[in-house]
Amino acid sequence: MARPSQWETLLASAGRYAVSYGILIVLGAVFMLPLLWMLSVSVQDAEGVFAQPFQWVPEHPRWENFRDAVTVFPFGRYLANTAIITAAVVLFTLLSSSLVAYGFSRMRFHGRDLLFAICLSTMMLPGQVTMIPLYVAYARLGWIDTWYPLIVPALFGSPFYIFLLRQFFLTIPREYDEAALLDGAGKLRIYWSIILPLARPALATVALFSFVGTWNDFFGPLIYINTPEKATLTLGLQMLKAQIVGTGTVQWHILMAASLLVMVPNVIVFFLAQKHFIRGLQMGGLRG
Amino acid sequence: MKLAAMVCIGAVLLASGCGNNGRQAPGTVVYNCPANAAEVAVLQKEIPVFAETSGVTITLHPFTGQEKLYAMMAAGKAPDIFYTSGVMRDQLASEGRLLDLRQVSGGDPFVGRLWPHSIQSGTSPDGGWYSVGNWEFTCGVYYRKDLFDAAGIRHPDTAWTWDDCVAAARALTVRPDSSQPPSRYGIFIGSHFVEALEIMNGSRFPSNGLTLTVPETSLEVYRAYLSLMDEELMPDVRRVQAMGMQAPQLLQTGRVAMLVEAVPHQTLIETLSVPWGVAPLPRFKGKAPAYFRSSSGGLSVSSSTADPRATWKALVWIISGTSIYQPNPVLRDVDFTSGWERRYPSLAGSGFREVWDLSLKHNGGDPRFFVRFSSWTSGPILEKLQPLLDRLWSRELSVEELNASVHGINAGVRSQLEETLRHRTLQPAFRSHLEQALKELNEPPSH
Numbered sequence: 001m002a003r004p005s006q007w008e009t010l011l012a013s014a015g016r017y018a019v020s021y022g023i024l025i026v027l028g029a030v031f032m033l034p035l036l037w038m039l040s041v042s043v044q045d046a047e048g049v050f051a052q053p054f055q056w057v058p059e060h061p062r063w064e065n066f067r068d069a070v071t072v073f074p075f076g077r078y079l080a081n082t083a084i085i086t087a088a089v090v091l092f093t094l095l096s097s098s099l100v101a102y103g104f105s106r107m108r109f110h111g112r113d114l115l116f117a118i119c120l121s122t123m124m125l126p127g128q129v130t131m132i133p134l135y136v137a138y139a140r141l142g143w144i145d146t147w148y149p150l151i152v153p154a155l156f157g158s159p160f161y162i163f164l165l166r167q168f169f170l171t172i173p174r175e176y177d178e179a180a181l182l183d184g185a186g187k188l189r190i191y192w193s194i195i196l197p198l199a200r201p202a203l204a205t206v207a208l209f210s211f212v213g214t215w216n217d218f219f220g221p222l223i224y225i226n227t228p229e230k231a232t233l234t235l236g237l238q239m240l241k242a243q244i245v246g247t248g249t250v251q252w253h254i255l256m257a258a259s260l261l262v263m264v265p266n267v268i269v270f271f272l273a274q275k276h277f278i279r280g281l282q283m284g285g286l287r288g
Numbered sequence: 289m290k291l292a293a294m295v296c297i298g299a300v301l302l303a304s305g306c307g308n309n310g311r312q313a314p315g316t317v318v319y320n321c322p323a324n325a326a327e328v329a330v331l332q333k334e335i336p337v338f339a340e341t342s343g344v345t346i347t348l349h350p351f352t353g354q355e356k357l358y359a360m361m362a363a364g365k366a367p368d369i370f371y372t373s374g375v376m377r378d379q380l381a382s383e384g385r386l387l388d389l390r391q392v393s394g395g396d397p398f399v400g401r402l403w404p405h406s407i408q409s410g411t412s413p414d415g416g417w418y419s420v421g422n423w424e425f426t427c428g429v430y431y432r433k434d435l436f437d438a439a440g441i442r443h444p445d446t447a448w449t450w451d452d453c454v455a456a457a458r459a460l461t462v463r464p465d466s467s468q469p470p471s472r473y474g475i476f477i478g479s480h481f482v483e484a485l486e487i488m489n490g491s492r493f494p495s496n497g498l499t500l501t502v503p504e505t506s507l508e509v510y511r512a513y514l515s516l517m518d519e520e521l522m523p524d525v526r527r528v529q530a531m532g533m534q535a536p537q538l539l540q541t542g543r544v545a546m547l548v549e550a551v552p553h554q555t556l557i558e559t560l561s562v563p564w565g566v567a568p569l570p571r572f573k574g575k576a577p578a579y580f581r582s583s584s585g586g587l588s589v590s591s592s593t594a595d596p597r598a599t600w601k602a603l604v605w606i607i608s609g610t611s612i613y614q615p616n617p618v619l620r621d622v623d624f625t626s627g628w629e630r631r632y633p634s635l636a637g638s639g640f641r642e643v644w645d646l647s648l649k650h651n652g653g654d655p656r657f658f659v660r661f662s663s664w665t666s667g668p669i670l671e672k673l674q675p676l677l678d679r680l681w682s683r684e685l686s687v688e689e690l691n692a693s694v695h696g697i698n699a700g701v702r703s704q705l706e707e708t709l710r711h712r713t714l715q716p717a718f719r720s721h722l723e724q725a726l727k728e729l730n731e732p733p734s735h
Contacts, residue, residue: 047537051541128355139363139364144365223355226349235351239350
């Protein structure tokens, strides 16, 4: 059988790339479409939103939408509230989850695997099941209409992040621990000075997930926050929706402008953490 | 450095959002108001004035949701005043979670200021009064005067009929190319307004009924509604609703020339910049007019309220004192139409007054007050009926097939009622009402 010429190999390879990239481009476009619509609508006027055919790039962009979006509800206050809650949750999640994951990956004790299985099984419980018991518990603690129910759980670790970090920690050679032990380091010193610095990609992944999850959380603040002064941006968006709903009409252009502003920190954080995030997923999530 | 940053964050947290979980002081009423920034701002300004004169302080909790309300009730932290739909009201009342307003309203002249139908719509099957409507509306046909004039068609009046309406829709539909869909449709009627047409055509449903009834007059309306789409006088209802098209845009852009919508419709009034008018729903030949009028849903009081008198005072003030709901159509001594015409001069001569007065004179009630949307069996009914209606509008089901499924739906209702009777939390008055209803349902029809 004759070997294919260099030209034929090149053509076959180009064909494979063309198909792969073609599929990726189409899928990318499908996923990007809602975002692009949101971008376009955020600078349209009320009529442009439903104009047929839809004008993706408006002739006269309406930048005032962004001004309106931040003035119809206390955007600055809610931004600060959201930032404080998110910063605390990310910090506490990193500390607690990494500490538990360290225990599961580095310490040997009776029932460790059973405990780990129980920890993972808590992921199977839907939030609706635990909502009322948790609400009752927080109410007895006097925590309703405070940020405690939103922040304090982060001090007790999250099973998914514990799993992710444990998997990553298992990839770190034990020889580092042994060398540190010989130098007189204790378990906590090893955790703080050896494991955590080496686990930066995984920690960045956890931080990013935690950031996005907390920043976009609507249900938690809705359930536990009552007074407007303590609300977060997602509740603000709801207020914005109700504000202009009137008798049923949503001013989509203002709502999209506000949603875009709420989304910006997510995008910035993602791009800042992108390199670590992808490495963290590759190393932590896929190895046992 | 890191430690210092953590300490700083902790301090900021404590200072701003955490803590300060104040206990409810006597004379303080928690109002679970809508999450509406404008409404909250007005209430926050007016509450101190009300507190000075009444001694009752209202605390606003604007973030609402059914799950939240149930969680709050489970924790014994229910707000004193909150919004309930008809369905929710009956369910909560049957569990003893709502205060019967008759206990606190006795002798208050405010009760005499309410329309009797408004009180009736807040009454549950046990005869208890569990909610006060904070708004009412009717519905009508908004139309583009300029398009009517250009087509040389007489504007609709208070006596126009369904045939007149269809003829106008036919004349106003523009189809530049017969192979393409029309560039302008004559009319659009959202599927949630079909029931308003059903009562116009003579369908009557028992208030607080428990089973689904689809009389022949309703089936006639379904056929008429479908024929509007068949003839392409109306855009496909599924397409419009899937696209999230809003009423003002449809009329403003001229996509439709007539539109059935709520009257008054604040957003429509505020945003339409084209010449428009509003007419009552068209009459069906030989049928007495019975116009849609909604007063379902309203403000309810938790049975766990610490100070029922103070809560009642606050409720009365919210309905009749706050500027946001004024002039309030649930009050019979208020000139609602004049108030709205003062606020929106474009309403004068638009037909708004005529539509409103007709709905008071020939009040056909609220289809949502009928078994399908208000009774506590509406859950099992809607669960089965709504997909069938969706399929009907999609032409996947015929009107006859829909009618044939009524028996099966009511069988499900029976099982649901039997299940409900097993609930230990069911209040005695509701229990006996249900037992009686179930007995009647299970008895073979008398010939």
